[in-house]
Amino acid sequence: MYVEETIEKYEKYLNPSVARLFRFMGLASVETKAEGWIITDSDGREFIDCLGGYGMFCLGHRHPKVVEAVKGALDSIPMCGEILFNRPMADLAERLAEITPGSLQYSFFVNSGTEAVEGALKIARLATGRKKYIAAKNAFHGKTYGSLTATGRDLFRKPFEPLLQNFTHVEFGNIAALEAAIDNETAAVILEPVQGEGGIIVPPDGYLAAVRALCDKTGVLLIADEVQTGIGRTGKWFGVDHEGVTPDIMALAKALGGGIMPIGSFTATPEVWAGLIESPFLHTSTFGGNQMACVAGLATLKVIEEEDLLNRGALAGAYLKKGLEEIQKDYPLVIKEVRGRGMMIGIELTKEGAGGMLMSLMIDSNILIAYTLNNPKVIRMEPPLIMPIEVIDQVLIAFRNAIQQINAVIEEL
Secondary structure (H helix, E strand, C coil), X not given: CHHHHHHHHHHXXXXXXXXXXXXHCCCCCCEEEEEECEEEECCCCXXXXXXXXXXCCCCCECCHHHHHHHHHHHHHCCCCCCCCCCHHHHHHHHHHHHHCCCCCCEEEEECCHHHHHHHHHHXXXXXXXXCEXXXXXXXXXXXXXXXXXXXXXXXXXXXXXXXXXXXXXXCXXXXXXXXXXXXXXXXXXXXXXXXXXXXXXCCCCCHHHHHHHHHHHHCCEEEEECCCCCCCCCCCCCHHHXXXXXXXXXXXXXXXXXXXXCCEEEEECHHHHHHHHHCCCCCXXXXXXXXXXXXXXXXXXXXXXHCCHHHHHHHHHHHHHHHHHHHHHHCCCCEEEEEXXXXXXXXXXXXXXXXHHHHHHHHHCCEECEEECCEEEEEEECCCCCCCHHHHHHHHHHHHHHHHHXXXXXXXX
16 A cells, blocks of 8 residues: 555656666555665565665665764754754865865865756856856756756757757767867866766776866866765776876765765865855855764764775776676676676666666566666666675676577567
């Protein structure tokens, strides 16, 4: 009764299409509990979470140290009155200045990744006085108007056109195309260090460094959208760290709250931040930087260091990727390519129709995976950084069995 009532409320008050999709995928139950890498539904069924909240659950579900920190804030002052100083927000800003590369120093806190991108786009225009932006084709930066304009898929953009003006999209990884698009009115280039929703696309070696050099040459700001790649997801604190690149502005969210609280931020150099120092109320947020979110962020960063999760995530991701590559070699008719960094892995299938079957078979094995939004041929795996090797082995066994079944019918898909 509880499950049916929940589904009926989805159909009546949320979105009936979502309810139908969940039913079709064999997910007609309700999340009731989660801990570590396990999600338990209303029937007591336990799922191994290889989706990780689309990158949010870097520490797994309900990490006790983050839960404890948030409970402490709840018992003292959960929300800031914004009249007096907010110590947790100041502490988190300091910590981000310490772990972000180069001279990134000042931060503004928001509640989501798309808000972080919106703030980054605004401050780039404020700092340069220029009006144009360049983003990558197939990129995903969010679905509010500014971030949606930067997003590089027409499926999401077309229904809401006309969007903001002065955005150009170029091929990701093509430095010549980027150079050709820049002119003296270009304020910023915005890029994901690894394209997430675009299909877990890792750029060619040296691309990010070349973009940085090109931006320096032309006086254009570089915005790194680290909403999905940041906070250890790729095996380093940030995706740009793989090439030693310092952006002028960095957007964060998802994993920053440790899977406990929603929080995002945009962080910039003093030069870029000068306009907000002169006029600090040009950009504000009622809930951004609230105490519960900031203590969750602080606890998350502390846990990552104390539990050596950058190294552990890198090693676990390499192990998972190697296992998937071995399956790809055995079933090239089903899997075109396996790619990724750290615990951010994409499996590109040879046929779009194989994706739904693969998800269903993995759900039957009590393992959660999903498509990337911009490329339905790509199945993503973004497990918690804490997932042990023996659990990854379970995932690989189930994945091989699923691919074997798909291989038998691939010509019919």
